[in-house]
Amino acid sequence: MNEFLQSKYFPYIAFALLVVGVFIYVIVREKINLKKAENGEDKERLRQAMLKSLPGETGLRVAYGHWEDVQYRGRTRRTTYYCYGLAFDSSRLFVMPLRYEKDLIVPLQQPILLTAETLGIAKCSIVKDKIGNARRVRTTLHDKNGEKFLDLDVDVENTRDDRYHPVNIVQPEECQQFCDLMESLCSKVERENEGLEARVNQEYAAKQGKTATILAVIGLALCFVMPVVSIVLGGIGLFYAPKPKQIGRTAPSLMLSALSLVLGIVFTGVFVYFSMSL
Numbered sequence: 682m683n684e685f686l687q688s689k690y691f692p693y694i695a696f697a698l699l700v701v702g703v704f705i706y707v708i709v710r711e712k713i714n715l716k717k718a719e720n721g722e723d724k725e726r727l728r729q730a731m732l733k734s735l736p737g738e739t740g741l742r743v744a745y746g747h748w749e750d751v752q753y754r755g756r757t758r759r760t761t762y763y764c765y766g767l768a769f770d771s772s773r774l775f776v777m778p779l780r781y782e783k784d785l786i787v788p789l790q791q792p793i794l795l796t797a798e799t800l801g802i803a804k805c806s807i808v809k810d811k812i813g814n815a816r817r818v819r820t821t822l823h824d825k826n827g828e829k830f831l832d833l834d835v836d837v838e839n840t841r842d843d844r845y846h847p848v849n850i851v852q853p854e855e856c857q858q859f860c861d862l863m864e865s866l867c868s869k870v871e872r873e874n875e876g877l878e879a880r881v882n883q884e885y886a887a888k889q890g891k892t893a894t895i896l897a898v899i900g901l902a903l904c905f906v907m908p909v910v911s912i913v914l915g916g917i918g919l920f921y922a923p924k925p926k927q928i929g930r931t932a933p934s935l936m937l938s939a940l941s942l943v944l945g946i947v948f949t950g951v952f953v954y955f956s957m958s959l
Contacts (some may be wrong), residue, residue: 723841723848729769730786734777741768741775744855745848746833762845765833769862772796776831781847796866801825801877803870805863814853815860825874827881835859886932887922893922893934900941908948915942 735741746765751758766786768775775792797803802823808816815837822831839850847951871878900914918938925931 685897697926701753722738724850724852726784726786727766727850730779730788731766731777731792732776734766734788734792735768735775738768738775741770742855742858743768744835744852744859745839745850746835747774747831747839747846748834750832760845764847766792767833767835768792768857769859771862771865774862774866776833791884795822797869797873799825799875800866800870801827802829802862803867805860805867807860807864815857818856818860818863823881825877827877827884889921890923890932890934893918893920893932893938896921897934897937897941899938900945904941904944904948908945908952911941911945912949913945915939 723743724743727745731743732738732741746767748763748765750761750763752761753759764779764781766777766788768777774795778789780787780789791919795818800822802821806819808819810816814924817837818835820831820833820835821829822833823829835852835945836858837851837853837856839846839848839852841847841849866931896914896918900911900918903914904911915938918934918941922935922938923932924935
């Protein structure tokens with residue numbers, strides 16, 4: 682036994698067993714959570730919470746929605762988790778932000794009513810299974826001014842993996858019904874707000890172009906004395922500058938950023954050359 686523990690193969694065998702053990706644990710936990718989801722306790726609790734918040738409303742379907750907002754700052758990644766209760770029919774959508782405290786559902790505000798008349802831009806992308814049923818519906822909604830106010834995922838399977846994923850809910854029918862609603866809603870919103878999305882994209886591109894221009898001008902001003910800074914600012918400017926595909930032409934901010942980057946590289950090379958020659 683001691684010889685086996687001291688052999689050169691023992692660490693590899695131990696690591697392989699650990700990986701297999703973790704894999705089995707994850708699979709078993711997922712099956713247990715799906716089994717709990719089939720019992721419908723979390724789904725029924727959500728349904729009661731939504732109906733309680735919408736007195737007088739009948740015939741509404743209820744679904745669970747969520748979103749993970751991921752932000753990067755340098756090397757730091759920050760994820761904010763959101764939970765939503767959804768109640769809807771063929772033309773209306775009520776959205777209620779939620780917080781889960783163990784088995785208690787805490788509404789964060791009253792349900793918000795969304796219809797084609799109140800939305801300016803509505804986009805959805807759908808992931809379907811092999812037979813064409815919706816597995817995930819990803820939705821982005823903007824108001825009449827083009828301001829985005831909601832990102833949302835509705836999934837068929839939701840399991841209680843950790844405190845950020847607090848429910849065991851399987852909702853194939855509700856997911857397909859939500860898919861049908863969003864396809865109809867997105868089409869109607871697009872017809873009633875023709876041109877709004879293009880205007881919002883142009884305003885966003887103009888804002889990004891202004892930022893890129895400022896960075897590029899600073900980079901050009903410094904390229905003779907601090908060429909490395911010009912390279913950095915030119916690269917950031919290229920990232921922010923609107924691309925030809927967005928606006929149908931080459932933006933001045935894109936050309937200025939590229940010039941800042943190229944001159945920075947050239948003068949860095951010149952400085953390195955003369956430094957080595959001295």
